[in-house]
Amino acid sequence: MKEAKSKxxxxxxxxxxxVKNKPAKKAKAVKDPNKPKRPPSAFLVFMEDFRKEYKAKxxxxxxxxxxxxxxxxxxxxxxxxxxxxxxxxxxxxxxxxEKIMQAYNRKQAGEAxxxxxxxxxxxxxxxxxxxxxxxxxDEDDD
DNA sequence: CGTGTGATTGTTCAA
DNA sequence: TTGAACAATCACACG
Numbered sequence: 001m002k003e004a005k006s007k008x009x010x011x012x013x014x015x016x017x018x019v020k021n022k023p024a025k026k027a028k029a030v031k032d033p034n035k036p037k038r039p040p041s042a043f044l045v046f047m048e049d050f051r052k053e054y055k056a057k058x059x060x061x062x063x064x065x066x067x068x069x070x071x072x073x074x075x076x077x078x079x080x081x082x083x084x085x086x087x088x089x090x091x092x093x094x095x096x097x098e099k100i101m102q103a104y105n106r107k108q109a110g111e112a113x114x115x116x117x118x119x120x121x122x123x124x125x126x127x128x129x130x131x132x133x134x135x136x137x138d139e140d141d142d
Numbered sequence: 143c144g145t146g147t148g149a150t151t152g153t154t155c156a157a
Numbered sequence: 158t159t160g161a162a163c164a165a166t167c168a169c170a171c172g
Contacts (some may be wrong), residue, residue, distance in 0.1 A: 013171050038164050041152030051166065068150035075151070090152080097154085146170095155166080 036100040039093025046078070046086040047071045 040048075048131070050071045061067070075083070 035163095038152095038154055038162095040164055041154090043151040043153090044165055045152095047150075047165070055167095061146075064149095064166050064168080065149040065167075068148080070150085075150040087152095094153080101155090144172095147166095150168100151164100153162105155172105156160095157158105 036097065036104045039097045042083060042087040042090040043075055044090045046075055046083065046094075050074060080115070111126060 047067075051067055054067045054070055058066070
């Protein structure tokens with residue numbers, strides 16, 4: 001929807017260092033204290049590999065936009081099965097993100113709510129190093 | 143020296 | 158349900 005693609009792409013002309021001003025006129029420009037970064041979409045995951053390949057073919061190319069276009073076109077060209085491995089990876093990111101969200105939500109609740117000093121010593125510093133390192137759990141059936 | 147930008151699509155959150 | 162913004166990347170320009 002937002003096809004505001006106008007703005008001559010010639011970035012060498014307008015010094016549009018202007019950041020994307022949010023439509024927040026009077027809203028507080030305060031950003032979230034610990035805004036959790038969202039996991040890369042399957043497309044980005046796919047692009048990670050694609051960029052390498054693209055650079056291999058176009059080492060002279062330095063425009064990210066070109067890779068983006070090429071990547072998008074290629075992405076649509078892939079089949080679900082081909083994208084499957086990328087999507088699977090994206091899902092994994094989401095799993096981790098879910099955990100982060102818990103912390104984020106917690107902070108929001110505390111922020112929204114008057115954060116009275118909780119004398120509760122919730123400093124369980126018992127670090128569990130052995131947290132489930134569910135890192136490599138590839139169940140991809142090849 | 144740091145950072146914003148461009149372009150792609152997907153994803154995710156908030157109201 | 159919809160909107161709206163943000164996720165990576167990379168070289169370059171500007172203050």
